[in-house]
Amino acid sequence: MLLGIKDRKTLFRRHGIMVLFSLALVGLFWLSRGQWVPEMRLWRAVGDAGFVLLAMALSIGPLARLWLPARRWVAWRRELGIWFALLALGHGVLILSGWVGWSWRRFLGYEFVPQLGRWARLEPGFGLANLLGLAGLIWALVLMATSSDWAVRKLGIASWKWLQTGAYIIFYLVALHAVYFLFIHYTVSFHRPVPDPNWFRYPMAAIGLAVIGLQGAAYAQVVRRRQAAETSSVEVQKAILIGRRQIARGTYEMTFSVKSPLHFLAGQHTQVRVLKLLYPDPQGASRVFSIASSPTDKTRFSIAWRDTGSGYKRTLLELPIKTEVLVDRPGGQFILPDDIGRPVLMVAGGIGITPIMSMVRWAAEKKLPQVMVLLYANSSRERAAYLEELQELAGTNKHFSLRNQYQPIDGKVLAGLSKPYKNPIWYVVGPPGMVDSVRLLLSEAGAGEPDIIIENFDGYDG
Numbered sequence: 001m002l003l004g005i006k007d008r009k010t011l012f013r014r015h016g017i018m019v020l021f022s023l024a025l026v027g028l029f030w031l032s033r034g035q036w037v038p039e040m041r042l043w044r045a046v047g048d049a050g051f052v053l054l055a056m057a058l059s060i061g062p063l064a065r066l067w068l069p070a071r072r073w074v075a076w077r078r079e080l081g082i083w084f085a086l087l088a089l090g091h092g093v094l095i096l097s098g099w100v101g102w103s104w105r106r107f108l109g110y111e112f113v114p115q116l117g118r119w120a121r122l123e124p125g126f127g128l129a130n131l132l133g134l135a136g137l138i139w140a141l142v143l144m145a146t147s148s149d150w151a152v153r154k155l156g157i158a159s160w161k162w163l164q165t166g167a168y169i170i171f172y173l174v175a176l177h178a179v180y181f182l183f184i185h186y187t188v189s190f191h192r193p194v195p196d197p198n199w200f201r202y203p204m205a206a207i208g209l210a211v212i213g214l215q216g217a218a219y220a221q222v223v224r225r226r227q228a229a230e231t232s233s234v235e236v237q238k239a240i241l242i243g244r245r246q247i248a249r250g251t252y253e254m255t256f257s258v259k260s261p262l263h264f265l266a267g268q269h270t271q272v273r274v275l276k277l278l279y280p281d282p283q284g285a286s287r288v289f290s291i292a293s294s295p296t297d298k299t300r301f302s303i304a305w306r307d308t309g310s311g312y313k314r315t316l317l318e319l320p321i322k323t324e325v326l327v328d329r330p331g332g333q334f335i336l337p338d339d340i341g342r343p344v345l346m347v348a349g350g351i352g353i354t355p356i357m358s359m360v361r362w363a364a365e366k367k368l369p370q371v372m373v374l375l376y377a378n379s380s381r382e383r384a385a386y387l388e389e390l391q392e393l394a395g396t397n398k399h400f401s402l403r404n405q406y407q408p409i410d411g412k413v414l415a416g417l418s419k420p421y422k423n424p425i426w427y428v429v430g431p432p433g434m435v436d437s438v439r440l441l442l443s444e445a446g447a448g449e450p451d452i453i454i455e456n457f458d459g460y461d462g
C-alpha cells in the first residue's frame with residue numbers, strides 16, 4: 001500500500017490524520033442535528049462527512065492544474081478516496097441495518113401499510129436514488145481495493161489510471177443520490193410529517209457545484225494552453241543571438257531572444273537554422289536542440305551543444321552576437337508527468353542534460369514538490385555541463401538530488417538509484433547508443449514501457 005510514499009511512517013501518519021479528520025467531521029454533523037432521532041442523525045452524519053472527503057479528493061486535481069502550489073496536496077487524494085469509501089460503506093451499512101432492516105422492498109421504497117394489509121409504494125424516485133447510492137458505493141469499494149502497489153503492478157499503470165477515473169462517476173452518482181434525499185424526499189414527502197430540513201443542503205449543493213466548476217475551469221485552461229501553444233507561437237520565427245558562453249570542455253551555451261513569445265514545456269525541443277553557414281556542412285544549416293532554459297521566460301531561450309567540428313557547429317561558434325537565426329515552434333513529448341506523486345528518476349548522458357536542465361530549473365522556480373533524482377553520466381568532470389548549477393539546485397531544492405557518474409551506466413547503478421522509490425517514472429536522454437542501453441537495462445529490471453520516457457539525440461554520436 002505504499003504507492004510512491006517513501007516510508008510506512010508517512011503512510012500511517014497520513015491515515016492517522018484522515019481518521020481524526022473524519023471523526024471530527026462526523027462529530028460536527030452529529031452535534032448540529034440534536035432534533036433528529038439518533039439513528040438518522042448518525043447515518044446522515046457519516047454520509048455527509050463522506051461527501052466532504054469525496055469533494056476534497058476530486059478538487060485537488062483540477063486545483064493543482066490551475067494553481068501550481070496545490071500540487072503538494074495531490075498525494076493526499078489517495079487517503080481522501082480511501083476514507084471516503086470507508087465512510088460511504090458505514091453510511092450504507094447503517095441505513096441497511098437500521099431503517100431498511102435488510103428488506104429489499106423497503107430499499108426500493110415500499111412500506112407495509114397495516115390498514116391495507118400489504119406493501120405499498122412509498123414515493124416515486126426513492127428506489128432509484130438508493131440504487132444510485134449503492135452503485136456509487138460499489139465503485140468506491142473497487143477503487144479502494146485497487147489503491148495498492150500490487151494492483152498497479154497487476155493491472156498496469158494505464159489500466160489502473162483508467163479505473164481511477166471512475167472517481168468522477170462516483171461523484172455524479174453520489175450527487176444524484178444526495179439531491180433526491182436533500183431536496184425531494186425530506187421536503188416534498190407525500191405520506192409522512194416532514195422532519196426539519198437538513199441545514200447542510202445548501203452548503204452541500206454549493207460544494208458540489210464548486211467541484212464541477214473547478215473541473216470545468218481546469219479543463220478550459222488545458223484547452224486554452226494547447227490553443228495558445230498551437231496558435232500564438234508562430235511556426236517559424238526569427239531569433240537574435242544575445243549570448244554565448246563555454247559551460248564545459250568543448251561545450252557551449254547560446255542564448256537567443258525572440259519577438260513573439262516562445263511557448264514550450266520544460267523538456268521540449270526546437271530547430272535552429274543559421275541563415276548563412278560560415279563553413280560548408282553536408283548535413284545542412286539546421287539542427288534540432290532541446291531547450292535548456294526554463295519555460296517561464298518566453299522572450300528568450302538557451303540551447304547547449306558539444307563542438308564536433310561539423311561546419312554547422314563551427315558556424316555557431318563564430319556567429320557574431322546579434323546575428324539572426326530561424327527557430328521552429330517547439331514540440332516533443334519528453335515532458336514531466338502530470339502525476340506529482342510519482343518520483344521522477346532521470347538518466348542524462350553528456351549533452352543529454354539540456355532538457356533535464358529546463359525541467360529542474362522550472363521545478364525550482366515553481367517550487368514544485370515533485371521528487372526528482374538525476375543520474376548524470378559523463379566521460380569526465382570537465383565534460384559535465386552545468387555541473388555547478390546542478391549541485392547548487394540539489395542543495396537548495398530538497399526535492400531534487402544529483403548523482404554524478406564518470407563510468408558507463410550498468411544495472412547495479414540503476415537499481416541503487418530506484419531502490420528508495422515506489423512506482424517511479426524514468427526519463428532517459430542522450431546519445432542514441434546510451435539511451436538504448438539504459439532502456440534495455442531498465443526493461444530487464446522489470447520497468448514497463450509506459451514507465452520509461454526517452455529522448456534520443458538522433459544524429460549525435462558523442
Ligand SMILES: Cc1cc2nc3c(=O)[nH]c(=O)nc-3n(C[C@H](O)[C@H](O)[C@H](O)COP(=O)(O)OP(=O)(O)OC[C@H]3O[C@@H](n4cnc5c(N)ncnc54)[C@H](O)[C@@H]3O)c2cc1C
Binds near residue numbers: 305306354355
Ligand atoms: C530531440 C533532439 C534533441 C537534441 N538536443 C540536442 C542538444 O540539446 N544539444 C546537442 O548538442 N545536440 C542535440 N541533438 C542532436 C543535434 O540535433 C545534432 O544532431 C548533434 O548536435 C550533432 O550535430 P553536429 O553538427 O555536431 O554533427 P553532424 O554534422 O550532424 O554529424 C553527426 C556526427 O558526425 C561527426 N562529425 C560531423 N562533422 C564532423 C567533422 N567535421 N569532424 C569530426 N566529426 C564530425 C560528429 O561526431 C557528429 O556527432 C538533439 C537531437 C534531437 C533529435
